[in-house]
Amino acid sequence: MLVQYIVRPILQLSFSILIDRIGSNNAGNEDVIGTQAMGHRNDNGDRLISFCSASGLKIGGSLFQHKQIHKGTWRSPDGNTVNQIDHICVSRRWISSLQDVRAYRGADVASDHYMIVANLRIKLKTICRQQGENPLLSYNVAHLKDEKVKTEFDLDLKNRFQALQQEDNVEDDWFRFKDTVNKAADSVLGRRRGKEEKDGSHPARGK
Secondary structure, three states, rough: OOOOOOOOOOOOEEEEEEEEEOOOOOOOOOOOOOOOOOOOOOHHHHHHHHHHHHEEEEEEHHHOOOHHOOOEEOOOOOOOOEEEOEEEEEEEHHHHHHEEEEEEEOOOOOOOOOOOEEEEOOOOOOOOOOOOOOOOOOEEEHHHHHHHHHHHHHHHHHHHHHHHHOOOHHHHHHHHHHHHHHHHHHOOOOOOOOOOOOOOOOOOOEE
């Protein structure tokens, strides 16, 4: 039996949860499994390994050394047999982010399968802006605490929005909205350059 769930969030980190016995012999399949899985491989285990090999996945539960009670993921109804048949598979591209995979017996999930938990550590890369790209704009929003400035900004923004025409394209509408807000803030609040004066004054507006 093969059950597959693929999760693709923003980082495009791919998981699969699959039900098969893979065993601890990884000869010829080192790119897919490790040597820490329990039991002996069955036919579905061969199919799982072929699937992972073709999909660029690695079986996480076969990579980490644990006690047998933390490897077994299923117990037979008579309680005499425990097998490792549930697996979390991770894209080989992200395998270095996988810190641990193990079964937890304490969770009450109303099933003959034990809960499997994977620990991951993901390093987010800082995006460096290329020379010539528009820098992030920073405005003196602290001036909005002044009621006169706040009223002036509201009126300026309202007048600019009234002049806008709605487009059919959502992305065009978003860029026009963002540009309108930036122009109003630039006109009324001014750009923030370095630390503001201690007395709250702004070079463009005066005290």
